[in-house]
Amino acid sequence: MQRLPLSYIRPGMKTFEEVVDAQGRVLCGKGVELTESMLQKFQELGVSYITVEGTPVKLPWEKTLEEELELLEKRFSGVKDEFLLHVKEVLKEVLMMKHSSGAKNG
Amino acid sequence: MADPSEKRKEVKKKIRKLEGLPALPPIIQKLNALIEDERSSLTQIADLIEKDQVITTKVLRLANSAFYGFPRKVSTVQQAMMLLGINVLKILIMTSSIFEIISKEDVGLWEHSVGVAACAKILAEMKEVSDPQEIATAGLLHDLGKVVQMIAFKEDYEEVKRKVEDGLSPLQAELEVFGIDHAEMGAFLMMQWNLPERLIEMVNSHHDLSRSKKYRKESALLHLADLLVHARGYGETTYVGLPPFDPKALTILKVDPSEIKEIYLKLEPRLYELKFFTEELKREMT
Structure with missing residues (x-):
């Protein structure tokens, strides 16, 4: 997206x-x-x-999904709090959805 | 090492005198007088603003920016005034002078602040907190104290950064160096500027909810917005990871963890728009 x-x-x-x-x-x-x-x-x-849908335009400041997920891990390193870990899972989900081609959802 | 409590006094004195800090633009004082005078009309107020070309450009630009999200183009100051309300416009003019400083010194912090403003507005709308636009302004100003450190206490600020690199938490580092943290510093400057009490309390307590008395919901909101934007990784601050989070914010604000996805889904498109906006301004600065 x-x-x-x-x-x-x-x-x-x-x-x-x-x-x-x-x-x-x-x-x-x-x-x-x-x-x-x-x-x-x-x-x-x-x-x-x-x-x-998808990421049709290459924007100079936009990171790839791999880079995003790597940085997410870094930001959350050492986090054990249940709510914060939930935030992390939600973010992962949102990032994957954002970078998916969107072909499945009509 | 210098005595932090002595340093604290020095910091407050400097802020009180606005030494090396931005004063409110003179137009604000004239504007205040006009606004307080019941006889003055909207046209008169718009005329005053339009005399200042730089401010007019900023007002129109910000009114048209993604931050406000008005679907129609705003092309006159009077229109902007009607859409935003005169109080917001006042705050806008004030913050635009801060923007200038922030953007020159540290674009990352500015981006973080704009992101928190957008997130705070989304939360305010979801949780029906009054005047979401004012809440967004608190988001914009929440790290004002850091700007104070950067521009008026450059060397001390470098020391804070060194201490953070050595493993101290940013708030602890600030307390050791200044005897006061950026939240209180920012709130103190906002007091000198006579900004609304609600905004001041929100900024003061954004890392420590026990500092909020009258506006607990609003303070919890800003605390959560700051966390969510850090977690998303938009903009930059002294935190490499996440700032400490007080789960009481969720109870006070009645946010269920299941709502976090909805918040991020609303925030993500806004962050895109803001990125286009900040990139555009960055290009202009160079």
Whole structure:
């Protein structure tokens, strides 16, 4: 999953979350493949960011899943508290989901 | 070694006199006078702000930034004022001068603060704490004391870092060097600036919930937001691992562990937007 400014979005990318307009109306559901005409409409309606599936754009500051998981282990090294370990598991889950291609969830 | 209690007095004195510290921009004082005067109109207030081009740019930029998340473009100060409210705008103008210092000295800390602000806002909305935007501002300012250390006590700050490298916890290191930790330092500066009591108490108690008396829920909220952003690994602070966490925060705030996933799922897209925003500002600085 990546949340990107509209200018980064290309036709063929799939939505990970609903696209919402300036008035909070839903313009497009989850898992929809975006088309050129949809993107044009989004621009007219003032949509600034869209969350898409997978990681289609290489951002200079973005880490790979392996790097993320390695750093997560480092941050949590020596942690034994039950709640904190739960936070770590949740983060792992969120990171894996974020980096998955998203092909399975429609 | 210097006596920490003597050092503590010196630190407080310096903050009281704002020696080497940012004073509130003069426009804030004029703004205060205008706001207090019941006869002044929104247009008058907007006019005053618009006289200062730098501040106008900042206000519009921040109003349009991901941090606030207004879906429509905000293009005038008056619009920004109506959307944000005059009090938020005041805090915005104040913090933008801090931003400038933080960004020059330490971008990592600034990113951490912006992340905590976003997380605090999400928690405030989830737990129906009043005025989530003000809560976000507390997130933005929670490590203000560290900024004070960086800009007004450079050498001592280096010593704190050395002690942390030698294995001391950051809070202990601060107490040994300054006789006061960054939470109390930040709160003390916020007091000099006459910021709202709720914000001051939150900042003061963000590493020690027993310091909060009147705003326990808000303080617990900031404590949790700080932990969650450290755990996510967004931005940088003196903590390599996690800051100490007091599980009482969960009880006070009525957060169930099963809610943590929902919080991170809401936070992650915000962090993306913030990263674009901070990267953009970083590019401008160089």
